[in-house]
Amino acid sequence: MPEKKTTQRAQKAKREGKSASTQAGEYVREEIHHVREGKHGAKSTQQAIAIGLSKARRAGVEAKPGKDASAATKKKAAQDSAKAGLEKKPSAARSRAAKKALKTASKGTSRKSVAGKKALSGQAGEAASKRSATRRSQAAKKAARTQGAQGRKTAARKAARTRARKAG
16 A cells, blocks of 8 residues: 555646656655665566556556556556555455565565666666657656746756756
8 A cells, every 4th residue: 555645746746737657656756765665675676666656556547558568567557557446455464475575576686776776767767768759858848848937947957057067
């Protein structure tokens, strides 16, 4: 079950007109924190993200799987979406078993290699490189539209710092 704060942040993003992936990002963020805290592990960054997306879909976020997703991923996404709104606490035994599986699955990997800044940055770069320049540009334009005046101001300052750093 997602934490109350996470659900509230996702609902706020929805009210602000943010995309489904932004809403789902709150649940992914929660999962990454869980791995960092040692609450449970994950084999890879992708697995931690997948767990977060699954939680988001079960919470009612309309996050569709990617166009190039496997049939198994699409099936799992459909199952998760179908469970949205049916808040039923999992049995203690099932919950324990799932936690144990996640803890043992991550035996050979460190928390840093799964949920560290470098691992997440690499995952983001890899995901972005699979998208065309047009799609990346469209996403940036939509972000600019939905983040409001204060958000645009902050983004402009950050962009200026980046340009300055790369120039000199």
